[in-house]
Amino acid sequence: MAPYLFKRFVSNLLALWVIVTVTFFLMKAIPGDPFTQEKALPKEILDALYKHYKLDAPLHEQYVTYLKSIITWDLGPSFKYKARDVGEIISSGFPISALLGLEAMAIALCVGITLGAIAALKQNLWQDYSCMVVAVIGISVPSFILAAFLQYFLSIKLDLFPVARWGTFQQSVLPAISLAALPTAFIARLTRANMLEVLSMDYIKTARSKGLSSRAVIAKHALRNSLLPIISYLGMLTANILTGSFIIEKIFGIPGLGQWFINSITNRDYTVIMGITVFYSILLLSSIFVVDIIYGWIDPRIKLGREPA
Amino acid sequence: MKSIFSILFLVLVCFSCGKKGEEPSQTLSLNLAEDPDSLDPRVVRTLKDLTLVKQLFDGLMRMDQSGKPIPAIAESVDISEDQLTYTFHLREAKWTNHDPVTAEDFLFSWKSVLDPHFPTDYAHMLFPIKNAREAKCGKCSLDEVGIIALDEKTLVVQLENPTPYFLELVSFPTSFPVHSKIASQDSKWCLPPGDRFICNGPFSIKKWAPDASLELVKNECYWEKEKVLLPGITLSVISDNMTEGLLFEKGELDWLGQPLSNNISPEVLGKMRECGALNSYFVAGTFWLKFNTKVEPFNNQKMRQAFSYAINRQNIVSHILRGGQVAALEVLPPSMAIQSAPLFEDGNILLAQKLFKEALEENGWDEKTLPKITFSYSPSERNSKITQFVADEWRKIFGVEVAMEALEFKYYRQNCKQGKFQVGIGDWIADFNDPVSFLDLFKTKDNGLNDSQWEHAEYTALLDQALHERSIEKRKELLQRAEKILVEEMPVAPLYHYSFDYVKRGEVKDVVLSPIGSIDFKYASKKA
Numbered sequence: 001m002a003p004y005l006f007k008r009f010v011s012n013l014l015a016l017w018v019i020v021t022v023t024f025f026l027m028k029a030i031p032g033d034p035f036t037q038e039k040a041l042p043k044e045i046l047d048a049l050y051k052h053y054k055l056d057a058p059l060h061e062q063y064v065t066y067l068k069s070i071i072t073w074d075l076g077p078s079f080k081y082k083a084r085d086v087g088e089i090i091s092s093g094f095p096i097s098a099l100l101g102l103e104a105m106a107i108a109l110c111v112g113i114t115l116g117a118i119a120a121l122k123q124n125l126w127q128d129y130s131c132m133v134v135a136v137i138g139i140s141v142p143s144f145i146l147a148a149f150l151q152y153f154l155s156i157k158l159d160l161f162p163v164a165r166w167g168t169f170q171q172s173v174l175p176a177i178s179l180a181a182l183p184t185a186f187i188a189r190l191t192r193a194n195m196l197e198v199l200s201m202d203y204i205k206t207a208r209s210k211g212l213s214s215r216a217v218i219a220k221h222a223l224r225n226s227l228l229p230i231i232s233y234l235g236m237l238t239a240n241i242l243t244g245s246f247i248i249e250k251i252f253g254i255p256g257l258g259q260w261f262i263n264s265i266t267n268r269d270y271t272v273i274m275g276i277t278v279f280y281s282i283l284l285l286s287s288i289f290v291v292d293i294i295y296g297w298i299d300p301r302i303k304l305g306r307e308p309a
Numbered sequence: 310m311k312s313i314f315s316i317l318f319l320v321l322v323c324f325s326c327g328k329k330g331e332e333p334s335q336t337l338s339l340n341l342a343e344d345p346d347s348l349d350p351r352v353v354r355t356l357k358d359l360t361l362v363k364q365l366f367d368g369l370m371r372m373d374q375s376g377k378p379i380p381a382i383a384e385s386v387d388i389s390e391d392q393l394t395y396t397f398h399l400r401e402a403k404w405t406n407h408d409p410v411t412a413e414d415f416l417f418s419w420k421s422v423l424d425p426h427f428p429t430d431y432a433h434m435l436f437p438i439k440n441a442r443e444a445k446c447g448k449c450s451l452d453e454v455g456i457i458a459l460d461e462k463t464l465v466v467q468l469e470n471p472t473p474y475f476l477e478l479v480s481f482p483t484s485f486p487v488h489s490k491i492a493s494q495d496s497k498w499c500l501p502p503g504d505r506f507i508c509n510g511p512f513s514i515k516k517w518a519p520d521a522s523l524e525l526v527k528n529e530c531y532w533e534k535e536k537v538l539l540p541g542i543t544l545s546v547i548s549d550n551m552t553e554g555l556l557f558e559k560g561e562l563d564w565l566g567q568p569l570s571n572n573i574s575p576e577v578l579g580k581m582r583e584c585g586a587l588n589s590y591f592v593a594g595t596f597w598l599k600f601n602t603k604v605e606p607f608n609n610q611k612m613r614q615a616f617s618y619a620i621n622r623q624n625i626v627s628h629i630l631r632g633g634q635v636a637a638l639e640v641l642p643p644s645m646a647i648q649s650a651p652l653f654e655d656g657n658i659l660l661a662q663k664l665f666k667e668a669l670e671e672n673g674w675d676e677k678t679l680p681k682i683t684f685s686y687s688p689s690e691r692n693s694k695i696t697q698f699v700a701d702e703w704r705k706i707f708g709v710e711v712a713m714e715a716l717e718f719k720y721y722r723q724n725c726k727q728g729k730f731q732v733g734i735g736d737w738i739a740d741f742n743d744p745v746s747f748l749d750l751f752k753t754k755d756n757g758l759n760d761s762q763w764e765h766a767e768y769t770a771l772l773d774q775a776l777h778e779r780s781i782e783k784r785k786e787l788l789q790r791a792e793k794i795l796v797e798e799m800p801v802a803p804l805y806h807y808s809f810d811y812v813k814r815g816e817v818k819d820v821v822l823s824p825i826g827s828i829d830f831k832y833a834s835k836k837a
Binding site for chain 1: 343354445561760
């Protein structure tokens with residue numbers, strides 16, 4: 001196991017370096033810079049700014065400076081938000097996005113697996129059709145439409161939840177539901193498909209013929225085995241959902257990390273772009289890594305680090 | 310006897326209650342479209358941040374309700390006869406930590422703005438000061454800049470040239486003071502959560518939760534605190550204008566619209582316009598089309614005139630914008646207008662067609678050999694509608710092909726700067742309410758703001774003359790002539806003058822709206 005872990009660690013590091021390098025040069029290739037703005041600046045002022053931020057240095061020097069700042073995790077202040085440090089932006093925004101993401105993930109897992117299981121067990125009955133209609137709606141309605149819809153009916157018309165802002169549990173309900181809709185639907189469909197496959201397996205028939213109660217068969221054998229693909233989906237979902245959603249955070253006025261992915265690029269906020277990219281990559285690479293390990297633990301057929309026989 | 314006293318007492322109580330009837334003002338609830346970039350007055354640059362900083366700081370002067378600078382931290386000012394030396398006598402004012410505001414504080418912050426190593430966008434606001442431009446370019450030392458603190462309460466400023474709007478410049482945030490000791494020792498004094506923030510204005514920071522909210526409270530150390538009625542201002546940060554509209558509808562916000570928050574969403578705008586609740590105020594800004602005077606076909610003056618005269622501006626204002634904007638038949642906005650009559654006629658199609666033909670002949674083109682016209686812009690709801698309308702008029706009136714080129718904002722700006730465009734959109738909002746804030750943009754072709762790359766010897770000479778002119782009347786005459794040349798030459802075709810739309814709750818009163826777009830809540834109140 002240890003050599004496998006080491007190999008994975010090194011290859012992740014390599015992947016990270018590739019990501020940082022590609023991002024850096026792509027970022028520099030986008031026309032415009034942090035100081036290109038609506039109100040153009042006089043030349044004297046621009047020159048002083050370029051000099052201060054060392055943007056007048058040759059590209060390879062800037063690249064080396066960036067690599068150094070990433071290794072020491074001292075990315076400095078944002079170009080646009082001079083009062084904010086990149087490290088501080090991430091450390092204050094991420095917990096909020098992550099909390100909201102976890103809430104959404106919990107909803108997605110509970111509701112998604114339940115819907116999927118019901119649909120599979122009642123295949124081609126009205127329960128199946130209604131669960132799958134819900135799933136199709138969840139996949140096809142964009143989150144911002146759902147968010148606006150929830151805001152209008154549940155906050156303005158029925159006055160059940162606050163319209164926006166962040167801080168209390170009530171304020172997190174609507175954004176969590178909007179965020180959860182798509183993964184819920186996806187998980188429901190995955191569960192249904194896998195469960196149908198598993199239910200037709202021989203070992204289920206064996207279990208039934210042994211005289212096990214139908215509940216035990218479903219809980220111990222069918223459900224457990226049909227959850228495997230969901231776990232690999234969760235790896236991707238975790239990194240995605242924990243780092244927040246631009247549109248949902250914008251609509252509900254949530255001070256999370258999601259908005260920075262888009263805003264930093266439109267602002268050409270170089271330090272923030274790099275910081276966010278590195279942070280997201282680390283999160284994505286490690287969550288995939290963790291999922292791989294969990295996979296081996298759940299499914300004994302997968303042996304990590306061993307040459308295939 | 311006892312009962313008489315008690316009756317008297319009751320009467321007294323009632324009397325005092327009646328007199329006391331004035332209810333205290335409530336906290337104001339506003340929205341910010343995004344977190345402030347910074348709250349250090351020396352570095353702020355967006356209208357939103359400039360507005361915020363004006364609530365937190367007081368400069369030598371402050372704009373009154375009519376947009377004129379009145380003494381603030383300066384109790385009085387002496388101006389020398391040659392208009393080159395300003396002596397400011399400071400009043401007894403305090404920072405939020407009870408230290409006195411001194412001339413040294415002004416000296417420190419102005420010199421840091423002019424320091425070539427200090428990153429700030431608005432240093433040019435101090436360039437009228439002697440040697441300021443040279444110092445910022447590193448050509449002379451900061452000690453040679455014409456600012457002297459004679460004693461703790463006297464600040465002497467020497468100018469390069471007579472600058473009739475100088476008092477307006479010292480009411481602009483770039484020239485506000487910061488606490489010299491704190492700012493030089495504590496590099497984090499102006500960062501969130503704002504517990505170390507030191508200011509000298511009507512309000513101070515209670516709590517700054519980045520991206521979520523900014524809470525301001527009345528500054529009890531402020532020198533004119535009796536004029537400040539609001540106990541505080543709570544600003545939330547919500548960037549979605551639909552959500553903002555819902556919050557206003559629910560009564561959680563007191564004000565919608567620029568400069569603090571977003572453009573009002575079309576849904577809310579429509580609703581508010583119908584019930585007559587939509588307000589607007591003029592802002593010293595002009596939206597225009599800019600022609601690249603270095604590329605065909607707009608290197609020809611008649612071609613530029615033809616394309617400009619053909620546009621019906623009134624249609625844009627009344628059918629597309631539908632706010633308080635006015636059609637622009639001159640470059641300078643109403644608050645600084647110097648012409649007695651419009652400089653050209655709106656939508657003069659016959660003249661436009663005549664000029665177009667003449668321009669074709671002059672260059673030996675016909676409808677087919679005319680270089681293809683590309684109209685560049687950065688798409689937004691407003692920009693897309695205006696450019697489509699204008700391009701359509703050109704197609705109809707001249708029978709030419711117009712290709713549309715929509716580019717991402719910064720990409721577009723960079724292309725304009727590098728001269729990679731034929732005709733595009735642009736605008737300017739003045740930082741101070743004087744004609745030169747606009748006219749100087751076109752003074753030379755290499756000043757970085759003049760995308761049209763237009764230069765005109767007589768125009769430059771007139772502006773130079775105006776720079777040294779001491780008589781207000783003569784100066785105005787020179788500037789009038791300059792604007793006439795600018796409009797005659799048409800490197801930019803003015804379309805309309807700006808106004809900001811806003812909606813507010815009826816209880817909110819006495820908010821000062823300044824012609825440069827910022828708003829001031831110093832005298833404001835909110836009473837149920």
